[in-house]
Amino acid sequence: MDFVKIVNSKLSVEEISNLVSSPSCGAISLFVGTTRDNFENKQVVHLEYEAYVPMAEKAMKKVCEDIRGKWQVEHIAIYHRLGIVPVMEASLVIALSSPHRAESLQAVQYAIDTVKSSVPIWKKEVYASEQAEWKENTE
Amino acid sequence: MDFVKIVNSKLSVEEISNLVSSPSCGAISLFVGTTRDNFENKQVVHLEYEAYVPMAEKAMKKVCEDIRGKWQVEHIAIYHRLGIVPVMEASLVIALSSPHRAESLQAVQYAIDTVKSSVPIWKKEVYASEQAEWKENTE
């Protein structure tokens, strides 16, 4: 199953991990994107996320479809948080289960790369002593 | 920091994820090894793990050291559970935090491969209707 969700509240790694767990799977791979306290020597206070929600949900479902075309995975969860995300808290949790570990490990990397490059979500980095900046994914 | 532990109780993905989270990191990658309900069409009831504990802990610390020689990661946690691990429950949780995502994603894959090939831990697969078997990591 695919679990795709955009939420305005704290993300729970445990809940999302449980969501994808399956008796037929021996592996779960997870990626958690968290707010970092610094960027190029500037102190980051928090991040602020906004999304084009219906299109973002579509794009996240498309990522799931693409993964299923490439790897044999059982369940996929992609959760993105919007609004203010304080330092150390999660903005994104991706979790995938697969019978064997190779699939979910490869798929989680693809998932995070593809979410970053295809899903209409934006983050503004709010600094302690400089003007906030809208970011651009480049990595 | 390196958190390496062999335990006889249930593993919590959330706790281990929190353990490695860091204000200076934007990414946490996790791998969870779980008990699968089948192997070559045989129904698996549970897995039973045993370890050469002091050597296993040393070997797990060695995996952490090796990772630090290869990737810039902040915290590393490797937790392995012993004893009976029922279907869907976790026998192994690996978590790594890094400033940027590439490092923790690469390191988690290395970590799981290296744990499987170097840490003196063994699992016995207990089947519903055939004799239990000691496994051998080959993947």
Next chain:
Amino acid sequence: MADISAVEIQVLFFAKARELCGKKESQLLIPSATSYDNLLDEIVQKFSLEPIRDNLILAINEEYATSESEVHLKEGDQVAVIPPLSGG
């Protein structure tokens, strides 16, 4: 004979684009058949998006549009102004 009437579309703004034009959405009267570049020009001019003009793409009814394509719009279509993505 092509029926190029004017249609009223909905325009959505996000992130930097939202901040520059000062609103989340607006209406725009536009020919029903046009080019991607014309549509982008119209939106950029009308909503003061010149500073980020070269860093925008448009999504039409929740699909990314490709530059240099023909665009056919009907009443109520949704065009979103998409600055560089930075989710994750």
Next chain:
Amino acid sequence: MADISAVEIQVLFFAKARELCGKKESQLLIPSATSYDNLLDEIVQKFSLEPIRDNLILAINEEYATSESEVHLKEGDQVAVIPPLSGG
């Protein structure tokens, strides 16, 4: 002159090896200087590990030993019989 006395070492058994010999640990009297292969032979014979002889390695004091190496043991050293690993 080499001092090849007999020493008593501790032998640990895990997984299939533990099941075959029926215990978790035992003692063994062995020359203090020997070869890896001799040590393995002694242990396999004494503790009925023939069925898995070709799938064992030994760890000496918590370090994997390499086949064909010289082995120097002292009283109380710990030798572990390591079947193929299957953690994870």
